[in-house]
Amino acid sequence: MPLIDSHIHLASPRYSDIGGLVARARASDIAGVVAAAVDEASSRQILALIETFPGFVHGGLGVHPERQVDDDEEQRVIALIRRAHAHLVAIAEVGLPWYTVRERPERDSLIAAAEPRLRRFLRLAAELDLAVVLHAPHDAAARALALLGDAGVERAVFHWHKASPEVTQAIVERGYYISVTPEVCYRARDRELVAAVPLHSLLIETDGPWPYGGEFEGHPTEPTFLHRLVDAVAWIKGVARPTVEEALAENALKVFRFDRTYAGNRGDI
Numbered sequence: 001m002p003l004i005d006s007h008i009h010l011a012s013p014r015y016s017d018i019g020g021l022v023a024r025a026r027a028s029d030i031a032g033v034v035a036a037a038v039d040e041a042s043s044r045q046i047l048a049l050i051e052t053f054p055g056f057v058h059g060g061l062g063v064h065p066e067r068q069v070d071d072d073e074e075q076r077v078i079a080l081i082r083r084a085h086a087h088l089v090a091i092a093e094v095g096l097p098w099y100t101v102r103e104r105p106e107r108d109s110l111i112a113a114a115e116p117r118l119r120r121f122l123r124l125a126a127e128l129d130l131a132v133v134l135h136a137p138h139d140a141a142a143r144a145l146a147l148l149g150d151a152g153v154e155r156a157v158f159h160w161h162k163a164s165p166e167v168t169q170a171i172v173e174r175g176y177y178i179s180v181t182p183e184v185c186y187r188a189r190d191r192e193l194v195a196a197v198p199l200h201s202l203l204i205e206t207d208g209p210w211p212y213g214g215e216f217e218g219h220p221t222e223p224t225f226l227h228r229l230v231d232a233v234a235w236i237k238g239v240a241r242p243t244v245e246e247a248l249a250e251n252a253l254k255v256f257r258f259d260r261t262y263a264g265n266r267g268d269i
Helices: 018-027 040-052 071-087 107-113 115-128 140-151 165-173 188-196 223-237 241-256
Strands: 003-008 030-036 057-061 090-095 131-135 156-158 177-180 202-204
Touching: 003 202, 003 223, 003 241, 018 030, 018 223, 030 040, 030 090, 030 223, 030 241, 040 057, 040 071, 057 071, 071 115, 090 115, 107 115, 115 131, 115 140, 131 140, 140 156, 140 165, 165 177, 165 188, 177 188, 188 223, 202 223, 202 241, 223 241
Parallel strands: 003 030, 030 057, 057 090, 090 131, 131 156, 156 177, 177 202
Antiparallel strands: none
16 A cells, blocks of 8 residues: 655755655655645745645645744744645644753753644644644653643644653553654664554654665655665564555554545555
């Protein structure tokens, strides 16, 4: 069954030939991608990409929590989401900061200060019935999980998830999804995560253009990497590859609610 890259930053300037990327992905039996925004400019670019590559590029608009974006820009992104929500599958990428604040002594207060923005996006997702793709690594994950419940969000993905086993279990028990990257092909931490998370709760992503090590060293990150992720998940789980492919495709369909006649380049996801 064709696969979906559940998180990629197609609006990045490092993707200079998106048409070529899409052609290679389609030739490799990749059904589509969920393109995530980080600010107003990338949100507008993603809307254009949805029009240019219908049926392959699916979109999520949002404001990345590690970026310095003022309240006016946030409101413009929210206005874009309201206008375009019928053409979107998610609010993405939103969440709580970690990497830009983790070494600062006031870390906890900085994370708390970011909560109001996340609350606004979560309330919007609940109102418009959109999935949410979350950046909430490590200690930020537990707080993001609590905020999801407060807002009544039904469908959420903890993208490139990193958190304690207890928080991971709580995410799964709440019916949310956990996404893994090409690091699962060579990193013990990610393999342990896949072993612990039920197949029905997993998604795969590239988070391109983020570069990877191992067998991917020196190769530009593209959706074609997904096939190696499927191999890795099948090996870790001890499950046949076709079973893993089908489960991952169905998970993407459930969380993003792709229209079956719209999603995928073959219409059979």
